[in-house]
Amino acid sequence: MRILSVLLFFLVVVPSLFAQTLQEKLRTTTTLDSQFILLNAQSRSQDAYFKIIRKGNLDIIRKSVSDSIGHYKNEISSLKESALGHDSTVNSLEASVAQLSASLSEEQKKTASISFLGINFSKSSYHTMVWTIILVLLAAFIGTLFAFRKAKVDTVESKNTVDELQEELQTLRKKSIEREQQLKRQLLDEQLKRNS
Numbered sequence: 001m002r003i004l005s006v007l008l009f010f011l012v013v014v015p016s017l018f019a020q021t022l023q024e025k026l027r028t029t030t031t032l033d034s035q036f037i038l039l040n041a042q043s044r045s046q047d048a049y050f051k052i053i054r055k056g057n058l059d060i061i062r063k064s065v066s067d068s069i070g071h072y073k074n075e076i077s078s079l080k081e082s083a084l085g086h087d088s089t090v091n092s093l094e095a096s097v098a099q100l101s102a103s104l105s106e107e108q109k110k111t112a113s114i115s116f117l118g119i120n121f122s123k124s125s126y127h128t129m130v131w132t133i134i135l136v137l138l139a140a141f142i143g144t145l146f147a148f149r150k151a152k153v154d155t156v157e158s159k160n161t162v163d164e165l166q167e168e169l170q171t172l173r174k175k176s177i178e179r180e181q182q183l184k185r186q187l188l189d190e191q192l193k194r195n196s
Contacts, residue, residue: 032068035061 039061043051114126121129 032065035064
């Protein structure tokens with residue numbers, strides 16, 4: 001009877017000690033996969049397809065799965081909040097990029113065109129217009145220069161001609177005065193001859 005009571009004691013106490021150590025191992029193991037592997041390895045087999053699992057061990061696994069699910073839900077919600085924050089940041093950055101692109105294209109239009117007398121011209125047409133004006137003014141200046149030179153030459157020639165004509169006139173006046181004086185002398189001589 002003693003042997004039977006010792007055997008019964010070992011049959012009752014030893015599995016409960018073993019179960020406590022399995023429960024402690026389940027509580028200290030961190031990943032769910034390792035907990036399921038430990039539970040499967042430590043459970044008794046009934047036949048090839050079934051295992052006997054203690055309810056306490058199953059409760060530990062269920063609590064661990066529930067905690068993991070709660071942890072993952074919290075992590076998912078924080079990731080969703082973070083993603084929403086990133087989405088709003090991305091949207092604000094996209095709006096900023098669109099605004100910068102619009103202002104860049106406006107500035108490119110401003111730098112590609114020149115306002116002259118309140119009219120916007122492209123740079124090439126503005127340069128063409130400016131060079132055309134410069135060439136027309138240069139041609140007008142050269143024309144005016146040639147006209148002035150011709151006028152000066154004409155003036156000098158006219159002055160020379162006037163001087164020559166004045167000299168001729170003076171010469172003619174002198175000759176005419178001399179002839180008149182001669183005629184007067186002759187007249188006077190003739191009158192004196194008649195009177196004498």
